[in-house]
Amino acid sequence: MPVWICAACGNHYPEAASPPAVCVICSDERQWVPPTGQRWTTIAELGAAGHRAEVRELEPGLLGIGTEPPFAIGQRALLVRTAEGNLLWDLPGFVDERAFQAVRDAGGLRAVSASHPHFYGAIVEWSHAFDAEILLPGADAAWLTRPDPAVRTWSGSLPLLPGVTLVQCGGHFAGSAVVHWADGAGGAGVLLSGDTIFVTPGEDRVTFVRSAPNRLPLPERAVRGVVEAVRPYRFDRIYGGWWGPVLRSDAHRVVERSAERYVQWLRGEAPAD
Ligand SMILES: [Zn+2]
Ligand SMILES: [Zn+2]
Secondary structure (H helix, E strand, O other): OOOEEEOOOOOEEOOOOOOOOOOOOOOOOOOOOOOOOOOEEOHHHHHHOOOEEEEEEEEOOEEEEEEEOOOOOOOOEEEEEEOOEEEEEOOOOOOOHHHHHHHHHOOOOOEEEOOOHHHOOOHHHHHHHHOOEEEEEOOOHHHOOOOOOOEEEEOOEEEEEOOEEEEEOOOOOOOOEEEEEOOOHHHOOEEEEEOOOEEOOOOOOEEOOOEOOOOEOOOHHHHHHHHHHHOOOOOOEEEEOOOOOEEOOOHHHHHHHHHHHHHHHHHOOOOOO
């Protein structure tokens, strides 16, 4: 019996003879069900259709693992490497032997986690392949569509590996999180933010969303909550959920400035021109 994968969001569902009737992730107001209806696929079918893992070194200590051609939401995973083990973050729905081998070559996995439920993808496949624990914020754990005994919940912040801390920010989801990686960007510090802090196409600002595809904003208190959660950390660069855009420098200041502008618009106080 196959593990069923939602073709729209890439999330996995338990092994069963037939796929579920609905994808709970896609029928939520933050995602979308295709007008042609929910469609299901499997790892084997995606591989047969020509999907392959794409592995790129993004900077020393950080590997990206995506899917070519892209599948579903199109996010790529990030592997943060440390002397005491590695964290894999924000998983695509597709995975293959090439992806597993890249992570084996990089020293394996201590843990898998994700910024939010849209990016849980093949998280359980990865956990099984490396006997790695699945770290999910307690507030979002019920969104995991393929439950597994390897799940450990956390909240607030979780120092996981040397210089690697999971930080719960809320906003997009109650458990939306980022990784703070102190050694990234040559020691200036990096955030891996998924959709928690959304890097925009010009790579010079960020935004905060309830839903990106459905263009839903967040209230002021949620935006302020995200900014307050990351403010204590030193960081200069932000990797979002995809290969690009990347906010390459000055990220701490850009987050504060972008949030202030966002709140001005929410309040109707932005000086428009
Ligand atoms: Zn779905
Ligand atoms: Zn999302």
